[in-house]
Amino acid sequence: MSPPIFFISFFLCFSTEITPYLFSFLNKIWDSVRMTILIEQPEFGIEVEEKKVPNSEKDLVLDGGFVQPHANAFGHNFRDYEAESERQEGVEIFYKTNHINQTYEFVKKMREEYGKLDKVEMSIWECCELLNNVVDESDPDLDEPQIEHLLQTAEAIRKDYPNEDWLHLTALIHDLGKVLLLPSFGELPQWAVVGDTYPVGCAFDESIVHHKYFKENPDYNNPAYNTKFGVYEKGCGLDNVFMSWGHDDYMYLVAKENKSTLPSAGLFIVRYHSFYALHRAGAYKHLMNEEDEENLKWLKVFNKYDLYSKSKVRIDVEKVKPYYLSLIEKAKQLDSLTKDLFYRLVLSVSLSSKETGN
Ligand SMILES: O[C@H]1[C@H](O)[C@@H](O)[C@H](O)[C@@H](O)[C@H]1O
Numbered sequence: 001m002s003p004p005i006f007f008i009s010f011f012l013c014f015s016t017e018i019t020p021y022l023f024s025f026l027n028k029i030w031d032s033v034r035m036t037i038l039i040e041q042p043e044f045g046i047e048v049e050e051k052k053v054p055n056s057e058k059d060l061v062l063d064g065g066f067v068q069p070h071a072n073a074f075g076h077n078f079r080d081y082e083a084e085s086e087r088q089e090g091v092e093i094f095y096k097t098n099h100i101n102q103t104y105e106f107v108k109k110m111r112e113e114y115g116k117l118d119k120v121e122m123s124i125w126e127c128c129e130l131l132n133n134v135v136d137e138s139d140p141d142l143d144e145p146q147i148e149h150l151l152q153t154a155e156a157i158r159k160d161y162p163n164e165d166w167l168h169l170t171a172l173i174h175d176l177g178k179v180l181l182l183p184s185f186g187e188l189p190q191w192a193v194v195g196d197t198y199p200v201g202c203a204f205d206e207s208i209v210h211h212k213y214f215k216e217n218p219d220y221n222n223p224a225y226n227t228k229f230g231v232y233e234k235g236c237g238l239d240n241v242f243m244s245w246g247h248d249d250y251m252y253l254v255a256k257e258n259k260s261t262l263p264s265a266g267l268f269i270v271r272y273h274s275f276y277a278l279h280r281a282g283a284y285k286h287l288m289n290e291e292d293e294e295n296l297k298w299l300k301v302f303n304k305y306d307l308y309s310k311s312k313v314r315i316d317v318e319k320v321k322p323y324y325l326s327l328i329e330k331a332k333q334l335d336s337l338t339k340d341l342f343y344r345l346v347l348s349v350s351l352s353s354k355e356t357g358n
Pocket residue numbers: 136138139140175194195196197273274275276
């Protein structure tokens with residue numbers, strides 16, 4: 001029997017009379033967002049990912065005041081998949097299973113199944129709380145519950161980019177797709193939910209973590225899927241590329257299918273934040289189009305916070321909750337033109353009728 005399938009969806013609701021005003025308002029905001037991308041692209045100044053753990057106890061400081069720890073919570077460099085750490089073995093086993101099973105056919109099937117949205121609602125905050133007991137087995141840098149990670153990321157960004165509400169919200173929701181691990185969302189195995197992502201349907205790039213395990217993936221020897229371009233064309237745009245299935249693509253589908261008004265850069269972050277082969281190693285650029293290039297700049301900014309905010313220092317959830325609730329709440333009040341947020345997000349989770357008995 002196929003597992004019950006559950007869906008999350010965003011709703012955008014606004015009254016018809018204000019729609020024209022709203023669009024000009026949105027355009028203005030979007031223009032300023034675009035300007036920011038072009039003009040104020042932050043430079044972090046330090047090639048942090050290249051550095052080895054410094055001997056000095058001093059932490060590195062990124063632009064805007066965010067302090068990047070000199071090592072991860074286990075005393076190693078961030079994203080060191082070879083370091084003998086207590087997480088190493090589990091993470092490697094995770095990637096072995098992931099690389100063997102993520103095939104073009106599998107991804108197609110999952111996108112079709114999880115792309116059918118249904119209608120039971122849940123607030124964004126409730127969804128965050130569901131991640132209270134979720135630990136990500138693919139992550140060498142963090143073994144804390146995922147709600148911590150959402151807030152660690154969002155809080156770090158908020159400090160350096162206090163005016164980019166869309167980015168705070170993007171950070172808050174970027175990993176919500178990990179609910180796929182929970183029984184009520186189909187209880188997918190970790191290999192189908194977390195970890196770095198990469199395109200399927202073309203050759204697996206060598207920069208992908210634990211690349212050697214792809215040799216056991218059926219697509220590895222399939223001439224239709226194992227060339228540089230595979231089933232794709234030069235510059236086709238990442239939107240036309242099938243990514244390995246997991247929390248990123250799931251959340252992206254949710255947002256897109258429901259016409260979320262998160263800026264395109266926000267959606268791009270949600271969909272590609274685990275695509276390290278692209279945003280760190282520069283692989284697969286031949287598949288990108290111009291819009292991807294533009295959005296990639298924001299993704300690189302986001303990544304610093306997503307990665308280097310991981311720590312054992314817990315966020316005081318109750319303390320920051322009012323801010324995020326107000327962010328979500330303000331976003332819901334879209335019928336008032338005085339509000340400065342331009343999207344309404346209502347997270348909606350659908351239960352199959354079998355499950356709910358409806
Ligand atoms: O282990 C982590 C984790 O699963 C993150 O959520 C994902 O975005 C990263 O790419 C991955 O390396």
